[in-house]
Amino acid sequence: MAMEQSLGAPQSVSLAIAGSGGAGVMTTGNLLLTAAARAGLYGLFVRTSGPQIRGGEAAALLRLSSVPVQNLGDRFDALIAIDWQNIHRFADEIPLDADSLIIGDMSQGPLPEAFVRTGARPQDLNLKELAKAIPGAWPNMVALGLCAGMLGLPVEATRSAVETSLKKASDRLPASLAAVEAGYAAAAKLPGAKVIGGEAGKKRWLITGNEAAGYGAVRGGVRFVAAYPITPATEVLEWLAPHLVEVGGVLVQAEDELASINMAIGASYGGTPSLTATAGPGLSLMIEALGLSVASETPIVVVDVMRGGPSTGIPAKSEQSDISIAVNGLHGDAPRIVVVPNSIADCLTTTQWAVHLAEKLQSPALVLSDQFLGQSLAVIDRPEDATYVAERLIAPAGGENYRRYKITDDGVSPMAIPGTPGLAYTADGLEHNEKGTPSSQATDHRVQLAKRERKLSLHDYGDYWADLEGEGELAVITLGSTTGPVREAIARAARDGVKVRLLAVRLLAPVRPEHFAKALDGAKRILVVEQNHSRQFYRYLRSEYDFPVPLSSFARPGPLPIRPDEVYRQLIEWSRA
Amino acid sequence: MTTCPSAVDEAPLTAGDYKSDYKPIWCPGCGDYSVLLALTKAFAQLQLRPELTSVVSGIGCSSRIPAYTSTYGFHGVHGRSLAAATGLKISRPDMTVVVTGGDGDGYSIGGNHFLHACRRNVDMTYIVMDNHVYGMTKGQPSPTTEPDWNSKLSPGGTGLRAFHPMVIALAAGANFVARAFAGDPNGTADIIAQAIKAPGFSFVEILSPCVTFRPEQRDWKSVARPSPVPPTNDGARAARRLMTDDGFNIGVLYQGERPPYQPPVGKARRTVADLEREFAL
Numbered sequence: 001m002a003m004e005q006s007l008g009a010p011q012s013v014s015l016a017i018a019g020s021g022g023a024g025v026m027t028t029g030n031l032l033l034t035a036a037a038r039a040g041l042y043g044l045f046v047r048t049s050g051p052q053i054r055g056g057e058a059a060a061l062l063r064l065s066s067v068p069v070q071n072l073g074d075r076f077d078a079l080i081a082i083d084w085q086n087i088h089r090f091a092d093e094i095p096l097d098a099d100s101l102i103i104g105d106m107s108q109g110p111l112p113e114a115f116v117r118t119g120a121r122p123q124d125l126n127l128k129e130l131a132k133a134i135p136g137a138w139p140n141m142v143a144l145g146l147c148a149g150m151l152g153l154p155v156e157a158t159r160s161a162v163e164t165s166l167k168k169a170s171d172r173l174p175a176s177l178a179a180v181e182a183g184y185a186a187a188a189k190l191p192g193a194k195v196i197g198g199e200a201g202k203k204r205w206l207i208t209g210n211e212a213a214g215y216g217a218v219r220g221g222v223r224f225v226a227a228y229p230i231t232p233a234t235e236v237l238e239w240l241a242p243h244l245v246e247v248g249g250v251l252v253q254a255e256d257e258l259a260s261i262n263m264a265i266g267a268s269y270g271g272t273p274s275l276t277a278t279a280g281p282g283l284s285l286m287i288e289a290l291g292l293s294v295a296s297e298t299p300i301v302v303v304d305v306m307r308g309g310p311s312t313g314i315p316a317k318s319e320q321s322d323i324s325i326a327v328n329g330l331h332g333d334a335p336r337i338v339v340v341p342n343s344i345a346d347c348l349t350t351t352q353w354a355v356h357l358a359e360k361l362q363s364p365a366l367v368l369s370d371q372f373l374g375q376s377l378a379v380i381d382r383p384e385d386a387t388y389v390a391e392r393l394i395a396p397a398g399g400e401n402y403r404r405y406k407i408t409d410d411g412v413s414p415m416a417i418p419g420t421p422g423l424a425y426t427a428d429g430l431e432h433n434e435k436g437t438p439s440s441q442a443t444d445h446r447v448q449l450a451k452r453e454r455k456l457s458l459h460d461y462g463d464y465w466a467d468l469e470g471e472g473e474l475a476v477i478t479l480g481s482t483t484g485p486v487r488e489a490i491a492r493a494a495r496d497g498v499k500v501r502l503l504a505v506r507l508l509a510p511v512r513p514e515h516f517a518k519a520l521d522g523a524k525r526i527l528v529v530e531q532n533h534s535r536q537f538y539r540y541l542r543s544e545y546d547f548p549v550p551l552s553s554f555a556r557p558g559p560l561p562i563r564p565d566e567v568y569r570q571l572i573e574w575s576r577a
Numbered sequence: 578m579t580t581c582p583s584a585v586d587e588a589p590l591t592a593g594d595y596k597s598d599y600k601p602i603w604c605p606g607c608g609d610y611s612v613l614l615a616l617t618k619a620f621a622q623l624q625l626r627p628e629l630t631s632v633v634s635g636i637g638c639s640s641r642i643p644a645y646t647s648t649y650g651f652h653g654v655h656g657r658s659l660a661a662a663t664g665l666k667i668s669r670p671d672m673t674v675v676v677t678g679g680d681g682d683g684y685s686i687g688g689n690h691f692l693h694a695c696r697r698n699v700d701m702t703y704i705v706m707d708n709h710v711y712g713m714t715k716g717q718p719s720p721t722t723e724p725d726w727n728s729k730l731s732p733g734g735t736g737l738r739a740f741h742p743m744v745i746a747l748a749a750g751a752n753f754v755a756r757a758f759a760g761d762p763n764g765t766a767d768i769i770a771q772a773i774k775a776p777g778f779s780f781v782e783i784l785s786p787c788v789t790f791r792p793e794q795r796d797w798k799s800v801a802r803p804s805p806v807p808p809t810n811d812g813a814r815a816a817r818r819l820m821t822d823d824g825f826n827i828g829v830l831y832q833g834e835r836p837p838y839q840p841p842v843g844k845a846r847r848t849v850a851d852l853e854r855e856f857a858l
Binding site: 291 | 599626627628629631632633641643644647648649650651652653654656657659660661662663664665667668669671672689690692693840841842843844845846847848849852853856857858
């Protein structure tokens with residue numbers, strides 16, 4: 001296997017393990033990542049499968065490295081096939097080249113044409129036969145040993161990963177460990193690719209973005225969650241269900257997304273920081289109630305784990321195509337907060353920040369995660385503790401003539417929490433006066449609109465509004481999960497002596513014109529990278545900001561990820577112009 | 578339900594104490610005035626603490642009620658009042674939650690939430706002022722409108738059978754099902770008070786005439802009469818009674834014994850920081 005000498009990842013290996021449903025490739029992927037993590041490496045594990053809920057073809061895509069990785073890279077060093085069933089469907093997702101290996105049972109039939117064309121070298125190895133020789137063993141465990149052996153992972157790390165996973169089924173342990181050993185033995189006869197070990201002693205986590213978002217919500221202070229299942233957001237809710245109870249909160253399963261968002265708003269009106277999580281179709285249903293959150297100034301956080309759209313779209317694949325609905329999708333003049341985490345680890349802090357902002361500004365806050373961030377499992381450095389917590393401006397008891405929607409300089413008005421004597425008011429989606437009484441008077445409408453806009457635009461969001469990295473006359477603006485490949489492309493260009501600055505926008509709304517101007521000062525060419533068809537981010541930037549030079553757009557829809565090399569090539573081409 | 582502490586120095590609250598100073602937008606003669614009166618009388622009868630009571634609504638004429646009371650109120654979006662109230666009650670079990678609305682809001686756009694609120698059986702009271710018409714949008718048929726009722730939107734009538742809210746409530750699992758008539762505010766106040774006191778999800782269908790778009794409903798006062806039978810705790814018996822119900826039997830039909838849905842809140846067993854242990858390698 002040829003090692004990928006990528007920047008940001010001095011040495012990394014990408015592997016794909018494929019097989020029909022039930023072959024256990026996801027278990028292999030999970031255990032391989034765990035073993036690599038225990039051996040001091042970083043890594044990323046992406047699950048991909050055909051449209052069948054269970055039992056279709058599946059592939060575990062992994063990239064392992066001595067430094068944290070935020071994307072799968074440009075190519076795969078090896079494809080390990082437990083069987084060939086429908087494996088051609090993954091040809092686009094598993095790019096191979098002449099330096100790649102395809103390992104599998106070549107007697108099962110010819111290699112799919114899509115893979116032959118890549119020039120990858122076939123390596124005959126019958127995983128099923130190796131497993132058959134060990135009573136009770138499965139080919140996926142042989143595959144685990146094979147991969148771990150080729151990567152040069154210490155056998156103890158792999159054994160311990162298997163032992164932990166079979167804690168509750170210890171009768172299967174001996175056969176599984178024997179299968180792993182058989183895999184290591186087979187690997188010894190194959191070309192290897194040892195990844196240089198990572199730093200020992202650092203506190204590291206194994207986590208998905210959906211889990212991170214759930215934990216970020218709890219850290220921010222969320223104690224009520226209303227849930228309606230939807231791919232690929234369900235794991236946010238499934239993580240929260242038991243953990244909220246442990247910290248004194250509660251999760252309720254709603255009958256639909258209309259109910260979940262309104263339940264969350266009702267709970268927030270009662271004084272409890274509240275959240276729901278969904279994906280595009282659910283977000284579409286929640287739009288009306290988000291307007292209620294704006295008008296009634298009831299804080300609420302919605303985590304939208306973006307997937308391919310429109311309509312049902314491509315549910316289990318990533319796409320950044322809810323940008324437009326997030327920034328524009330409410331009727332009336334409805335300012336809202338939209339934040340975008342730009343890595344799996346950042347799903348934690350950005351969601352925590354969203355809770356803080358929603359509560360502080362008595363506003364809806366949308367967190368635009370996506371399927372890649374949400375469902376990929378990664379080894380990350382333990383994120384630094386953020387201080388963002390829910391701090392709502394609460395009206396103290398005992399005041400006279402309480403005005404819930406009082407006009408204030410910063411636009412934020414003290415909120416009475418039900419239970420407080422003497423401050424009873426009616427939260428209303430109807431336009432209202434300062435007291436909260438419904439009003440269709442021009443003045444009331446004007447001052448309340450201005451107040452709601454002011455509280456968001458005047459807030460000091462600090463340095464966390466974006467990640468600004470590097471310098472140079474070339475600049476890339478991106479957001480969310482495409483930040484990973486863009487970072488790698490920029491690092492690669494830097495190795496060629498090409499300086500590129502990165503602006504990874506975390507605060508998408510409200511807009512920050514002065515911050516943008518400063519961040520892009522002196523830029524001669526600006527590339528906007530995003531994963532959708534209609535250039536939603538590019539068009540939003542053009543409509544909201546003035547730029548020193550015309551923007552260029554690199555936009556491509558899902559389901560295939562944007563790869564570092566594509567961005568790198570564009571940057572190098574510019575550097576020569 | 579949270580009632581006033583029986584402090585000697587506090588005079589009992591009257592129905593008037595539960596009214597805000599905001600003047601209703603309703604047409605003269607609207608049945609909803611009587612429902613507002615009955616609601617505040619029920620609050621006074623139970624001596625509810627205004628700060629621990631919340632009236633939640635959606636959109637429509639009757640959904641304006643929260644602003645007309647002196648308790649906490651929440652006037653949300655069309656059809657979703659039960660959802661908002663569910664979130665409030667589950668997160669704040671100390672609050673008494675009363676949901677008010679109309680037949681369009683509750684049975685049409687909010688129909689799914691009605692089913693699931695009955696099924697979920699959260700301890701709150703749902704009052705529907707049923708006038709068989711969309712009044713705020715000036716006279717369109719609702720799910721309880723007679724099939725031959727003529728309107729601009731449904732010339733010659735909808736031809737659709739009207740929906741029987743109490744049948745649905747009973748079948749979906751509401752723990753308390755009653756019908757009241759706005760023409761009798763005292764009787765309605767008693768029924769609302771019973772509904773608030775009853776644990777679980779209480780549903781009160783109130784015949785509340787729309788004198789503007791359904792002037793013939795003025796005649797309801799001549800057909801509405803007390804139910805000839807007392808309430809039952811037997812769902813099958815209640816269902817049989819509804820089979821022969823003409824829509825004008827007033828009183829409590831059913832009060833069951835199903836425990837309310839109220840997950841525990843506010844009792845932490847672990848610290849937030851402790852949760853990160855499961856991610857650590």
